[in-house]
Amino acid sequence: MKLKGYKKITGKISLVTGLHIGGSSEVIEIGGMDNPVVKNPLTGDPYIPGSSLKGKMRSLLEWKTGNISKTGDPHSWNDHKDNEGRDCPICRIFGTSSSEADIGPTRLIVRDAFLSDESIENIKNQGKMLTEEKYENTINRITARANPRSIERVTAGISFEFEMVYRIFDIENVQKTDEELFNYVLHGLKFIQQDTLGGSGSRGCGKVEFMDLKDENGKTIDLNNIGEFEL
Numbered sequence: 001m002k003l004k005g006y007k008k009i010t011g012k013i014s015l016v017t018g019l020h021i022g023g024s025s026e027v028i029e030i031g032g033m034d035n036p037v038v039k040n041p042l043t044g045d046p047y048i049p050g051s052s053l054k055g056k057m058r059s060l061l062e063w064k065t066g067n068i069s070k071t072g073d074p075h076s077w078n079d080h081k082d083n084e085g086r087d088c089p090i091c092r093i094f095g096t097s098s099s100e101a102d103i104g105p106t107r108l109i110v111r112d113a114f115l116s117d118e119s120i121e122n123i124k125n126q127g128k129m130l131t132e133e134k135y136e137n138t139i140n141r142i143t144a145r146a147n148p149r150s151i152e153r154v155t156a157g158i159s160f161e162f163e164m165v166y167r168i169f170d171i172e173n174v175q176k177t178d179e180e181l182f183n184y185v186l187h188g189l190k191f192i193q194q195d196t197l198g199g200s201g202s203r204g205c206g207k208v209e210f211m212d213l214k215d216e217n218g219k220t221i222d223l224n225n226i227g228e229f230e231l
Contacts, residue, residue, distance in 0.1 A: 001170060012159045013209075015207075020152065021197075057192060061191070064191065065231060067079065077091055077100065092107055093181055094108060104171060105167070107167050110162075111164070113163075115161075129155055131152050131154055133151075189213075190226065193208065
């Protein structure tokens with residue numbers, strides 16, 4: 001097995017609704033934010049961790065391919081029998097820690113996504129807020145008493161620059177080459193657009209759109225023109 005080359009996807013993640021990817025608060029102040037978003041420790045600006053984007057792609061593709069365990073744990077190499085894992089797009093694209101796997105390293109590398117120049121300029125010139133505080137309530141069905149809680153969200157309209165790199169190996173004795181499996185990556189992005197990114201998706205957060213997608217040659221990638229998903 002040897003490395004044949006790379007495919008690359010660059011573009012922007014545009015927030016259609018507020019985005020909540022949780023961070024940590026080292027100091028809890030009275031009246032402070034209970035659920036802050038993850039922020040760059042150097043600048044204090046919100047960003048999208050590559051692990052969050054990659055994890056959501058993997059989760060949706062696991063559901064789409066039927067690779068869901070009864071325990072709800074992430075799909076693993078041990079879920080396969082004999083050597084059938086060599087043809088598993090999940091294990092090949094997203095990797096496996098199993099020492100028994102002979103499929104090479106993780107194919108998909110997802111970088112952290114940081115604020116776009118356009119968003120930074122809008123914030124400076126138009127005074128737009130990077131984040132907002134969103135309040136939610138749970139209502140007791142008997143007493144009708146509200147239990148308010150707040151989460152921090154990156155505001156709608158903000159965009160982030162992102163990059164993915166896909167490694168191509170000349171793996172043998174498989175039904176699909178790494179080049180053929182690359183289409184799963186494109187569908188993973190499309191599924192996120194149809195679903196959500198981050199937390200509280202069922203309560204209005206996390207609707208995103210991938211904009212200005214380009215490949216390694218600068219050619220436009222159209223997620224609406226990648227064909228039907230094939231197992």
